[in-house]
Amino acid sequence: MTTLVFNVGxxxxxxxxxxxxxxxxxxxxxxxxTAMPKDEFSRRRNExxxxxxxxxxxxxxxxDVKVISVxxxxxxxxxxxxxxxxxxxxxxxxxxxxxxxxxxxxxxxxLALILSKIRRVRxxxxxxxxxxxxxxPVSIPRIPTQEQLKLLELLTTKLSLSDITRIMDKSExxxxxxxxxxxxxxxxxxxxxxxxxxxxxxxxxxxxxLMR
Numbered sequence: 001m002t003t004l005v006f007n008v009g010x011x012x013x014x015x016x017x018x019x020x021x022x023x024x025x026x027x028x029x030x031x032x033x034t035a036m037p038k039d040e041f042s043r044r045r046n047e048x049x050x051x052x053x054x055x056x057x058x059x060x061x062x063x064d065v066k067v068i069s070v071x072x073x074x075x076x077x078x079x080x081x082x083x084x085x086x087x088x089x090x091x092x093x094x095x096x097x098x099x100x101x102x103x104x105x106x107x108x109x110x111l112a113l114i115l116s117k118i119r120r121v122r123x124x125x126x127x128x129x130x131x132x133x134x135x136x137p138v139s140i141p142r143i144p145t146q147e148q149l150k151l152l153e154l155l156t157t158k159l160s161l162s163d164i165t166r167i168m169d170k171s172e173x174x175x176x177x178x179x180x181x182x183x184x185x186x187x188x189x190x191x192x193x194x195x196x197x198x199x200x201x202x203x204x205x206x207x208x209x210l211m212r
Contacts, residue, residue, distance in 0.1 A: 001028035001091040007108055008034040009100035010045040012052035017130050018096050019056065028090040029064040030057055033083055033108060035101045036069045064090075072103050079107045095123040098130075113138055141185055141203055143211075151178055152208055155186055158199040 004027055006015045015032075032053060037043035050067065057065055070082045083104075095112045097105045112123045116138035123136040144152060154167060165172050179186055185204035190196050200208070 002026050003029040003031065003089045003091065003093045005031045005033065005086065005093065005095045005108065006053075007097055007100040007104050008032050008046075008049060008053065010042075010049055011099060012049040012056070014098040014126070014130060015053050015096070016056050018098055018124075018126065019060070021133075022094075024060050024062060027062055029066070029088070030062055031086045032065065032067045033086070033100075033104055034067070034069055035104060036071045070104060070107075072101060076103070076107065079103060080111060083107055083111055089119065092120045092122070095121070097123065097125045097136075109136065113140070137203075141207060142181075142183065144182060144185065144207065148178055148182055149208070149211060151175075152182065152185060152200050152204050155198055155200040156205065156208070158197050161188075161196040161198065164198065 004019075004022075006018070008015060032050065034046060034050070037046050054065060057063075066086060066088075068083060068086055070079060072079055093112075093115060095108055097108060109123060112121050115121050121138050123138055124133050125136055126133045151164070151168065154164065159167070161172060161175065165175050168175065179188060179198060182204070185201055185207060186198055187201050188196055188198040
């Protein structure tokens with residue numbers, strides 16, 4: 001089963017669209033995170049949005065719903081502490097960063113990164129029109145050593161394993177070990193029975209740009 005976590009602002013539309021698009025057959029629990037209203041107008045708008053979401057969840061048969069109202073006028077770590085009380089996850093956890101205050105979006109993403117070390121987590125973000133959605137990474141790539149960095153630079157052009165060993169003047173076993181250590185920063189595919197082609201992934205190129 002799956003727990004869904006949503007950041008909620010003054011609109012129910014984004015949450016309901018995301019739920020409709022995803023489907024709820026495997027959903028056992030929904031957590032709604034919202035900023036504590038600061039005035040009467042904000043309180044009414046937030047209550048209207050929450051009411052519509054809760055009504056929809058009831059219609060589709062999701063009874064286990066938790067609402068967390070967060071005081072955001074505190075340091076970031078205190079915001080994290082408040083949200084971390086959501087606990088009690090069932091199975092997988094999916095975070096949907098689609099509305100509400102930016103500080104809560106950032107806090108939820110940060111908590112998702114931490115939670116990914118404990119259980120299986122996915123994080124999704126949508127554009128403003130809910131037309132496109134993006135699955136966000138929930139791990140930080142390992143920073144390569146200087147020797148591995150040379151290999152990343154070399155593989156910005158796709159090369160065969162034999163070409164890599166020749167250019168770097170190292171044994172095939174050493175190169176294979178370095179490629180394995182680079183993990184998601186490189187991608188290799190086998191062409192035919194003997195040829196293996198490798199290249200730096202987009203994430204690997206991001207690391208290269210940051211370290212240059």
